[in-house]
Amino acid sequence: MTETIALEPPRLTSLAHGGGCGCKLAPAVLRDIMAKMPAAAVFPDLLVGTETSDDAAAWRLNDDQVLVATTDFFMPVVDDPFAFGRIAATNALSDVYAMGARPILALAIVGMPVGRMPVEMIQQILAGGASVCAAAGVPVAGGHSIDSAEPIYGLVALGLARPDQLLKNSGGRPGDVLILTKPLGVGIYSAALKQDRLDAAGYAAMIASTTQLNTIGQALGGRPGVHAVTDVTGFGLLGHALEMARGAGLTVRLQAAAAPLHPGVEALARDGVRTGASGRNWDSYGDAVVLPEGFETWRRDLLTDPQTSGGLLIAAAPEAAAGVLTLAHEQGFAAATIVGQLQSGPPQVVVS
Incomplete structure (x- = not known):
């Protein structure tokens, strides 16, 4: 008879070298990889592809419907497995909402040691x-799983x-103003958690923010005066604002002091808490950002x-x-505020 040995539950984040959207490839590395992707111009029904680093692909089905498709997955950002699943799913669905679409179907992406x-x-x-x-009204209708060296979870999401x-995003x-719907600091919270420096209030704020669905995006679709939307994820506010600037061929003027922060994040940042992805992000696009002296x-x-599962930049x-x-405040995005403006000029971000 073979004896079954029960596994001791490990600390989830200890099984991965990174976590959440901090796992994303640095923007410069991603640009190099994508540089030789074949053009999609031969597909007239492909309304959104890889050209402007948008949040999802969009395919015209007919005169009345556009299919929005995306995929997003990453390694654990927290140790609680149920919370990790919630965060990863919320983050994946965000790309559909950011396109002004209604999610209709999800497939699970599962890689586990x-x-x-x-x-x-x-x-x-x-x-x-x-x-x-289920909260988004979306079935998980299947997916794919593999035995992997590190835990990975996410979704294919269709809308x-x-x-x-x-x-x-382009x-x-x-003259457009830029509105950010969620506070910044999830990556710093994540780094503090790994260093056992995140208090209970910070952890609660982190979970609440990363599991808040960006449903406002669906309400923004077709709304008069709303011209562009993207979600702020792995590249940080500067990186995703720069994608907006490049897509539109305009300058983003960003007011650093106006950006809302999660509770306690400023103190952690002043104390040197940061993720490795933060530095990689700056190295990738810092030459297109003008900072004050x-x-x-x-x-x-x-x-x-x-x-990870950040807010929308509108x-x-x-x-x-x-x-x-x-609308943002009514839908529970209490921190939503104006953080900058688009102006004529070269595609860059100017911070004041």
């Missing part, structure tokens, strides 16, 4: 993801939008901090901004 994790932990991860999809509701216009490194770290006409802010 089976011999190092109890089956019950894996079940909890999947249950966490399924709970978020639908009308052609006139589709939002891109549609900004001169004497701008402190910790402040720069806040702007390059990778946001470009809206000045006359539409008040309505967008009201």
